[in-house]
Amino acid sequence: MKSSTNVLAPRSSSEAFTESMQSILRALFISVLFCCLLTGRAFATIACPPSKLHETAQLAYVHDGDTLKLKDGRKIRLLGIDTPEVARNNRPAQNFAYQARDALRALIKTSNNKIGLSFGFERKDKYRRTLAHLYLANGTNIQAQLIQQGLATAYVTPPNDRMADCYRQAEAVAINKKLGIWSLPEYQVIPATQLKKSDRGFRRIQGEVTGIRQNSKTFWIDLQGPVRIRIAATDLHYFSLYNLQQLTGKIIRVRGWIHPKKKGHFMALRHPSSLITQPK
Secondary structure, three states, X not given: OOOOOXXXXXXXXXXXXXXXXXXXXXXXXXXXXXXXXXXXXXXXXXXXXXXXXXXXXXXXXXXXXXXXXXXXXXXXXXOOEEOXXXXXXXXXXXXXXXHHHHHHHHHHHOOOOEEEEEEEEEEEOOOOOEEEEEEOOOOOEHHHHHHHOOOOEEOOEOOEOOOHHHHHHHHHHHHHHOOHHHHOHHHOEEEHHHOOOOOOEEEEEEEEEEXXXXXXXXXXXXXXXXXXXXXXXXOHHHOOHHHHHOOOOOEEEEEEXXXXXXXXEEEEEOOHHHEEEEOO
16 A cells, blocks of 8 residues: 655745744734824824725736736726726727726825735626735725725725715715816716717716616616616615615716717716706
C-alpha cells in the first residue's frame, strides 16, 4: 500500500514572511482607519465614511472612472456612482471620461495603490464584478471625491443604497458649482418635451405625468414628450406604491439613461432617489 502524500506542504520562510507582512499591513490599515472613525479626527472633513471596512487590497489597473482591477485578479465596480465611458468597441469616449479615469488613478496612487473595500449588500453584479465602496489609507471615500470633482454622477443600483444620501449631497455641491460633467448641456435639467429624437444616454428631465399604468411585471409612468418611465416589479418595493399612484397631473423630475423609441423616449428607474416631485 502506497503511503499518502501530504498535500499541506510546508511553506518556505520567504512565503511565511510575506504572508505575515500582508497580515500586519492589513491589520494596521484597518486599525488606523477605525481608530480615526471612532475619534472623529480624520473624518471631520471627509465625506461618506465607511460603516465597516471589510478588507484591504492592492491595485493592478484602472480601466475607467468606475472600474478597476486588483492584483489578485478581481474586477471591482465602484458602488454608488457612474462615470462617463472611455472609448471602446468603435464608440468614442464621452466627455470627461479620461479625466475621471486619471483622477481615480491619482487618488489611489496617493495611498501607494492600496485601497480599503467596503462591500455592498449585493457583492457581485451580473458581470461577476465585485461591488464595493473604496477608501484610501487616510479614510477618504474615493467615490465621494470623484463626485465632488464633477467627474461622476451619484447613481443607486439597489439593493446597494447605503451611501445614496451622502453621495447625493456631494453631487449637489458639484452641480451648484457646475464642475466637470455638470458644465455640459446634456447634464442640465430639460423639459421632457424638448428631448430630441437622437438624444440618448444619461439625462435629467422634467415633465408632467399624463398617466400611470401597472401590470404584473411593470409600473409605467407616462410623461409629456412622450417619455415612458418603467419601474420593474422587482424594484417596485423600494418605492411607495401609494405615492406613485398619485402622480398623474403632477410635475416630476427623473434621472437616468434614456433610449429613443419609435414614439418618444424610454427610461428605466430602479430607486426612488431618481424621482422627485416638483411644485407646479
